[in-house]
Amino acid sequence: MRRRTTVLTATAVAGSLALLTGCGAADMTKQASPFANAGGTKSVTLSVQSWVGAQSNVAVARYLLEHKLGYRVDTVQVDEVPAWDALSQGRVDAIMEDWGHPDQEKRYVEDKKTIAHGGDLGVTGHIGWFVPTYLAKQHPDITNWKNLNKYASLFRTAESGGKGQLMDGSPSYVTNDRALVNNLKLDYQVVFAGSEAAQITQMKQFAKEKKPFLTYWYAPQWLFKKVPLTEVKLPPYKDGCDADPAKITCAYPHTPLQKYLNADFARSGGKAAAFLKKFRWTTEDQDEVSLMIADQKLSPEDAAKKWVDSHPSVWKRWLS
Template structure:
């Protein structure tokens, strides 16, 4: 009689007769979740897979065409109109909510302790000297969003809406890596910094941060804040940002069991933050971080799977 493990492997046959095609976005949480899902589909469902490097809008078009099976992380607020149009075709479907992502203006906890009355972003002009820009010491420095990213438009309009231009420079790093390096270096030196960031990310996961209060979220104000030609920006907090899994309609038809698994993928923000912190601290690659997640967060991912699939994945770790 064959060993139990061999029997289990023989019993698993992938619903697809080709590799499963994942969209590989260029931010850390997506790269890690894709590797977690790939490990599960390989060892739990007997499937091959591949990652096709892409970006948000091209990935959406590829899902519609059926060239891509799954986009693990769609950030709704970043692609609201294109997503609504794609969904209306019936060729793509939102199948599961991963977590509620967010965006905020942050200061380190040590800065909050030094400046206990600094609670609101609108109060920053009073404290500009505590955030001196090394290249323009007559002003403070606010670290905005990387140049050319969608969040740069909102950062810039919010900066204007709060009237910070007289006392602060708006520093837009050239790339995400430049932004991360500048913030990490300043934080490690214990310098006062104020900056925009999104989460879950290694930066927010690994630093002890405090959010600055912004005025309550207002949909109309937010609409203007997202417009590069907004003539009279008004301050509003960032909306919550649903992050969900999308798949092509053809994939749902061909692989109902895989679709059911993917529809259940949901990660508590604290657990995703812990994975991001591990990635940062150990300078780990996405697959190494996925391995850490699978070994250390079994209470999370086993809820996504039938018991037999879960046991096969555990046996492969």
């Protein structure tokens, strides 16, 4: 979600996500697909990361690969950094949504050349700190980080040790939040919900009771349609301001999300590789599928089918 610096920053959504995704450090020797990079086999293996937006990309790509191109598609649950290792080794063929890992990109794309760019996903990701809009309307100045200490008592919880709580999701996400709290001298404690699903549950419950909360969150994300949120302005992001994670004092960047392919697959993956390179949709498209999976409780395949049936003008371009 997500380096959801980055992480998102996504985060399994309960039930449907639990079947396909996970957020811990993945052991790819145990989870590697038996089909990945199999010579002569018309198959594709996609990495599934642990936030619902990433699952939506994979669900739609999988549906079209299987039903329009005749491929067998396998998915592997894997965390963000291990996914790069798996992709380099040919254990998976593609990552559909990466939020920016410059160290991994330099190592595998530029130096080793075992991973190739797969193009823009078409979605721009952004991580930030958010409060519910109903709270921002009550206290308009709460949306400036300089005023957060003034309101710290509003956000105290049993887990925050007498300080205000800044709610994060999974501990596996790479976030800047602890450094930001320390460097900006904020009277807050970062408290991890444990996963995207747990974080969503807490946010929905707080919103139902109109309670104050401050949370690390990210867009695109379907929950914005259910719980209106307003971003807290952190010191503006400038190139290089996050170069030293320990000294960070700036906001998270806006990141055009990228796809990456195993280099051998990019060269010899035929129609599947060509399709994945052309796969490009909007934030609205992704949110539509995510909402069906996470909120309406459709299976990923059913959500993908519903989206495919209603958007032929979008996906037909990916097959041409």
